[in-house]
Amino acid sequence: MSQKKINSTNAVNELYLDERCTLNKVLKIIGKRWVAEILILIEQDISRFSRLKECLNGISDNVLSSVLNELVKSELVKKEIFQQIPLKVEYYITPGGADLTAVMHQLCNWGKQHIPYEIRIQPTKKGPTI
Amino acid sequence: MSQKKINSTNAVNELYLDERCTLNKVLKIIGKRWVAEILILIEQDISRFSRLKECLNGISDNVLSSVLNELVKSELVKKEIFQQIPLKVEYYITPGGADLTAVMHQLCNWGKQHIPYEIRIQPTKKGPTI
DNA sequence: CTGTATCCGTTAGGATACTG
DNA sequence: CAGTATCCTAACGGATACAG
Secondary structure, eight states: OOOOOTHHHHHHHHHHHHHHHHHHHHHHTTTTTTTHHHHHHHTTTSSSSSHHHHSSTTOOOOHHHHHHHHHHHHHHEEEEEEHHHHHHHHEEEEHEEEHHHHHHHHHHHHHHHHOOOOOOOOOOOOOOOO | OOOOOOTTTTHHHHHHHHOOOOOHHHHHHSSSHHHHHHHHHHHOOOOSSSHHHHTTTTTTTHHHHHHHHHHHHHSSSSEEEOOOSSSEEEEOOOOHHHHHHOOOOOOOOHHHHHHHOOOOOOOOOOOOOO
């Protein structure tokens, strides 16, 4: 990274816009439904497709599949395929993904402090909660 | 005021995630387009509707308006109306909102470290001077 | 100046059936 | 077991006109 005149309004604005842009990219990845849940489940060693589906009440195959593909593409998650019968696939979190979940846990803590409790629906299937 | 179909799978899944962890509620608020930018602009004392619109290249009135309403409703932002002619309104961040932007800056830092550089936004319009 | 009302195209999310 | 292919609908984001 090159040194810049941090005092100039120009440089400050440039930095700001750069930041705004990057933050946008991050939120575009993790801001979609199911993504945060899935990432944190994988962080907690729920590594199989079927296991993830068990933990996520109501998700359909294609949605889980597409989210996993996105996470792999974004390099938050690694996919390992074992060529066996029956087929076996495992997902792991990457170091970058783990860094991200750390911040997401802070987001979650913020929510616990600032978002009021509203409706409670019935407890759902087994699986670790965040 | 559109009413939601509460028995659709879509709404059920949304509720499920909301209940499962507040993280999903948080992301539902800040994960939409423009929301993060607007919140950070308000944090940086861009308090007027017209000023925000200037800073956000391309946003339309109704979109800016609806995002602001959401932020007020979520108590991340306070709205103060001065009954004058012409009308004057100011938005400022709440303590809870400020806490949230702090975490958002961490998200942003994560992005800077882990998201490869692509396009950089050109600072065409005048932005805030921090 | 600060919005709301309405309309409209695009996309995210989901149901279902099928495959290696 | 671990997906993909299709089709479908509701919600989102935006354009425009107008109002307090």
